[in-house]
Amino acid sequence: MREIVTLQLGPVANYVGTHYWNTQEAYFNYGDADLPTEFDHDVLFRAGISSSGIETYTPRALMYDLKGGFGSLQKYNKLFSGMDSQVEWDQGVNTIASESSKHPYQERLDALDEGGDAMEVDLDKISSWSDFNRVYHHPRAMNPIVTHQVDDPLSPFDTYTAGRQAYSDNEKETEIFEDAFRSMVEECDQLQGFQLFTGADDAFGGFAEGLLDDIRDEFSKSIILTFGMMTDTSTGNERWQQKKALNHVFSMTRLSSLSSIYVPLYSPTPNRIQSSGLGSYLHPNCQSLYHTSAILSASIETVTTPYRLKKNTTKLGDLEGLLNWRRDTKLAGISVSLPLPISDRGVVDPLPLLDLSTPGSRKAEEVYGESIVVRGCPQTTSLDQAFKSFKEEDHPLQSRTFVDTAYPLPDSYPRFFSHHITPNGRLSNTRQNDPPVSLPVLTHFSTNSNMARTLQTQLNHTKAASMNEYFEYAEGDYGLSREEYLETKEEMMNLIDVYSVDESLA
Structure with a gap:
């Protein structure tokens, strides 16, 4: 069935992923066999049966976020209520308490399910990606990181190394990779590979490294398409901006080495939209993650279309071969x-x-x-x-x-x-x-x-950073030494050379 497994790490990735899955849901015909579809839904979705005998069709996805980051989580309750947490993947569940009240949009969806009337809802008042979710997810797809809480000043989740440590500690507590991940992969008939959405300028870059390490150990030849997402760095104090730059550099070098293709994605800004020529047609609030993630999601959803088509499909491996035929151009x-x-x-x-x-x-x-x-x-x-x-x-x-x-x-x-x-x-x-x-x-x-220019800009942002001043990157089992930091800079310079145009041949 040419299956793809989707992995979402962190709030930015889950905002993007929620828009992505809502789009997939919009393609469904819901019993109208006369309406053709160009998309093969089995690539991204898995069929199953709930403990009450209800047939289910849910995204083949695992979502990670901090404790408190899952919002109301109401969209799976009707399909999977009352399930035994000890049964296998087809009927398993990670128990996550509903962490907040339902957003009015979710109440509106419930009313429509029960035959009620539609009502207008202000979706600009969003506090969690689950607020605007339209899709039923298998509950074992939801995986809270047990070591960290949202907005915890005593244990901030804001450095690459903290994320790498959190992955190791989380696996010791939950064994999600050994359990939910492995079960999801083993049920695939013809696994194409993985698409991973992750934050890349916070601790989730390090968390992604831990997960990709495990995937590479088990599936060394699988295609992994990674989208690393950066938020706007124009706000915040200098130290906060510097840490985001450091996290991004570590993500660019380490995640690209573990991925088949690594795609850095920057949140759009008003100036970039205006200079692109789209300013007359597109008017987002670029301070709203709900808005900026929608643009990123539409872009990802469209570029991944070729390997989700029923006819004239392009395999994920063929797409990777097209972009990285030289074997040294993993950054796209x-x-x-x-x-x-x-x-x-x-x-x-x-x-x-x-x-x-x-x-x-x-x-x-x-x-x-x-x-x-x-x-x-x-x-x-x-x-x-x-x-x-x-x-x-x-x-x-x-x-x-x-x-x-x-x-x-x-x-x-x-x-x-x-x-x-x-x-x-x-x-x-x-x-x-x-x-x-x-x-x-x-x-x-x-x-x-053009990737050379972006890499050089990121490298320049880190030149003023002394690892002595950013001591938190040296803490824990996965702390970085000064030598490792210098090696990362060297890797960045090597990547710049790969993408630089030889002026003598131009």
């Missing part, structure tokens, strides 16, 4: 046109692209491999102008995927698009009364020379 980047602006005259020229991985860069001098996905674009619309910035169509190091299905916008998705976008996602000269319910989207997933 994503740019997105959300929405892909289409008017009566065709696609807007020049094509607006928001660079989420190498922000501030101009067109790359060298592109080593690229995968372009276009979805929801009418067949009558010419894309010649949009594609002029990419490699030729028949280039061996380019893949183009065209999907008829537009990107769906369930009511859990932020309404931050221009009022001049029609319900089906087209540009209009007149103000629209109804928001779009789907959008055409284009993504560009590539390995290219």
Whole structure:
């Protein structure tokens, strides 16, 4: 069935993942066999039976967060209430108490399930990713990190090494890898690999290293596609910003070495959106994780489309081979046109692209491999102008995927698009009364020379840091010595060399 196992580590990853799974749910036809779907849901979902005999179809995913980070967790109760925690994966459950009251959006979903009327809910007042979740998850997919609590000033979860220590301590207490993870993998018939969403500028980068170490020990040849997510660093004091930069550098070097492809993703900012050309169509509150994670999720969801299709599918391994055919270009980047602006005259020229991985860069001098996905674009619309910035169509190091299905916008998705976008996602000269319910989207997933600039910027941010001043990185069983820190800087410089253009050959 070409299964993919999804792993989500930390609040940023779980916000992104919640949007991601809500999108998958939007593809379901719910019994209407006459409505075709382009997607093979079995790639990401697993079938099962609850203890009460109810057939279930839940994401093949494991989600980690700190204690107190799971919100109300109401979405799985109806399917899995009253289960025995000692039974096998098909009927197992990690007991997590409901940690807060239901968000009004969850109450609205409950009312709709019971045949009640829909009501408008202010989704901008979000305190947890579970507040806007629409999907039933298997309860054993939810895994609290027992060693740390949300917003605990006595035990902050804010350094890479604290995360690596937490993974080791958590496994000793819970054996999640030996139990839930292994059971999930063993039930797969044709495992393609893993897609991992993780915070990369906090302790979850270190937690991800521990998990990836275990995966590599057991599945040394499996494809692992890792998305490392960074939040805006323009706020906070200097020490806080410096720690985020250090965490990011450790994540870039260590997680990329354990992954087949590592994709750094930066939260969009108003300036980046404006300079990308999308400012006329996209108006998010960039201080809201609910908003910024929606943009990241739409981008990830679209670039991963090729290995979830029923027909003309691209295997995860083939995608990895396209981007890393040189075997030294594991760091890849994503740019997105959300929405892909289409008017009566065709696609807007020049094509607006928001660079989420190498922000501030101009067109790359060298592109080593690229995968372009276009979805929801009418067949009558010419894309010649949009594609002029990419490699030729028949280039061996380019893949183009065209999907008829537009990107769906369930009511859990932020309404931050221009009022001049029609319900089906087209540009209009007149103000629209109804928001779009789907959008055409284009993504560009590539390995290219712009990564050198991003790596150099990150390295520069750490040059002022002395490990003597940041003593917390030396604490615990996984503390780093000064020599290990210098080795990490050396690894960064080696990566910069890989992605740098040889001026003598240019």
